[in-house]
Amino acid sequence: MKKVALIGFGAAAIGFLKGMIDNGNIKDYEVDVYEMGRDIENSGFGGLKYDGKLFISKNMGGDLEIPTNIQREIVEFFLEKADMISYENGKKVYKKDIEHGLSFDDEDLFKKFYNEGFEPVKSEFFHIGTDALADTVKKIYQDFEKEENINFHFNSKIEKINKFESHYTINNINKNYDHLILAVGRRGHKLVKSLIAQEPKIVLSNNKVDLGVRFELPDHVVQELNDKMYEFKLRLKTKTGYTVRTFCNNPSGEVTLEKYDDFVTVNGHAKANKKTKNTNFAILVTHSFTQPFNDPIGYGSYISKLSNILSGGEKVILQTYEDFYNSNRTKKVGRVEPTLSDDSYILGDLNLVFPRKTVESIIDFMERLNEVIPGITYPDNLLYGVEAKFYGNKVDNSLFDNLKIIGDSSGWTRSITYAAAHGYLISNTL
Ligand SMILES: Cc1cc2nc3c(=O)[nH]c(=O)nc-3n(C[C@H](O)[C@H](O)[C@H](O)COP(=O)(O)OP(=O)(O)OC[C@H]3O[C@@H](n4cnc5c(N)ncnc54)[C@H](O)[C@@H]3O)c2cc1C
Numbered sequence: 001m002k003k004v005a006l007i008g009f010g011a012a013a014i015g016f017l018k019g020m021i022d023n024g025n026i027k028d029y030e031v032d033v034y035e036m037g038r039d040i041e042n043s044g045f046g047g048l049k050y051d052g053k054l055f056i057s058k059n060m061g062g063d064l065e066i067p068t069n070i071q072r073e074i075v076e077f078f079l080e081k082a083d084m085i086s087y088e089n090g091k092k093v094y095k096k097d098i099e100h101g102l103s104f105d106d107e108d109l110f111k112k113f114y115n116e117g118f119e120p121v122k123s124e125f126f127h128i129g130t131d132a133l134a135d136t137v138k139k140i141y142q143d144f145e146k147e148e149n150i151n152f153h154f155n156s157k158i159e160k161i162n163k164f165e166s167h168y169t170i171n172n173i174n175k176n177y178d179h180l181i182l183a184v185g186r187r188g189h190k191l192v193k194s195l196i197a198q199e200p201k202i203v204l205s206n207n208k209v210d211l212g213v214r215f216e217l218p219d220h221v222v223q224e225l226n227d228k229m230y231e232f233k234l235r236l237k238t239k240t241g242y243t244v245r246t247f248c249n250n251p252s253g254e255v256t257l258e259k260y261d262d263f264v265t266v267n268g269h270a271k272a273n274k275k276t277k278n279t280n281f282a283i284l285v286t287h288s289f290t291q292p293f294n295d296p297i298g299y300g301s302y303i304s305k306l307s308n309i310l311s312g313g314e315k316v317i318l319q320t321y322e323d324f325y326n327s328n329r330t331k332k333v334g335r336v337e338p339t340l341s342d343d344s345y346i347l348g349d350l351n352l353v354f355p356r357k358t359v360e361s362i363i364d365f366m367e368r369l370n371e372v373i374p375g376i377t378y379p380d381n382l383l384y385g386v387e388a389k390f391y392g393n394k395v396d397n398s399l400f401d402n403l404k405i406i407g408d409s410s411g412w413t414r415s416i417t418y419a420a421a422h423g424y425l426i427s428n429t430l
Pocket of ligand 1: 007008009010011012013034035036037043044047048050051052053054055156157158159183184185186187188189191248258267268406407408409413414415416417419420
């Protein structure tokens with residue numbers, strides 16, 4: 001029986017294992033899953049821990065071509081475990097109380113944004129919610145655990161990969177693996193980096209990082225958008241030439257910290273049952289670099305760290321829109337009450353963190369968005385920084401038959417649906 005080491009148990013690994021079971025390959029392979037989280041409750045990262053918004057879209061979530069029927073199959077797999085699907089006369093139906101809809105289905109709304117220069121991104125979305133998500137992932141894990149040929153090893157951070165002629169070994173574990181599947185997400189970038197050092201040919205490209213802010217405002221300003229589509233995604237080419245996009249809208253949500261090994265950034269999520277009065281979403285500026293610079297992750301990390309240095313530790317900077325616009329340090333917030341706990345931020349000036357071009361891109365985006373959604377640029381609305389989205393190095397998975405990098409760590413995906421679908425499709429190549 002061939003041996004597979006699957007490193008990481010996140011969305012991509014879930015898709016991979018589901019694929020192995022669905023296509024019947026699992027009976028010919030023994031799969032050891034190594035996850036650094038202490039146990040299932042303490043595992044997972046990002047969208048599998050917070051929020052759980054699932055999308056079906058050709059225009060967002062990753063740079064792979066994933067047929068929508070595969071995307072739907074993946075999404076329905078999660079929804080089924082979340083108990084959000086029922087069967088009527090043998091047909092699947094989505095339960096009525098789940099948050100589900102189509103973005104920019106409303107033609108008038110679509111045109112309003114379009115005419116102002118925005119590109120509204122169409123997608124179908126479902127929202128599981130942070131609270132229901134933990135149970136969903138646990139149920140998936142319990143089903144996989146029942147499989148004879150899948151062995152889970154928690155509390156197992158893999159730090160070393162050794163490549164031999166026909167097999168791999170990991171850490172100091174005395175076992176030869178015929179296949180190595182890396183599914184470590186963005187958090188596992190150090191491991192991917194060490195693999196790339198051994199196999200530099202595997203990198204196809206690496207030139208982008210998205211940097212910006214998490215924006216927070218009262219629900220009522222964006223009520224129409226929240227009611228019509230829960231998640232609105234927009235792109236705009238700003239006057240600086242940089243493209244700015246919205247990402248991860250959380251109606252009645254909360255702003256949170258996102259912890260990396262040596263810095264913290266900001267993020268947001270929404271719970272299905274515990275609501276706040278504020279909506280938050282990310283406003284991200286895409287920074288693309290050309291030769292000789294080739295370290296966008298380093299660039300994004302430095303800018304993120306700078307916000308932590310200015311805040312005096314593991315904190316981010318919070319500023320009102322008016323002060324951001326005028327480049328004044330915020331000393332007092334106004335009518336919008338921050339949802340991030342007050343030991344996680346200091347009031348400050350994000351103009352000391354971001355380069356001028358980034359600031360100008362954000363302001364241009366906000367001012368134009370205000371033309372479509374009056375109230376976006378209310379002086380009291382809040383900006384938290386830095387929010388960063390790192391794109392992993394895009395890897396070439398066709399190079400080796402017995403080594404595959406899947407999900408966000410491959411650089412090709414940036415969502416639960418795409419990461420899981422990537423794993424699902426790769427399981428067929430074994
Ligand atoms: C706060 C936040 C909210 C998000 N919300 C959404 C959302 O609502 N909808 C959406 O579609 N996407 C969302 N995303 C993005 C989404 O989470 C990712 O695109 C997706 O989870 C990627 O799947 P993955 O399997 O590649 O990585 P992950 O899901 O991150 O899984 C990687 C796993 O590998 C483990 N690991 C890492 N390194 C090692 C190692 N060295 N050894 C062993 N194990 C290791 C990690 O502990 C983790 O469990 C969000 C991201 C963040 C950060």
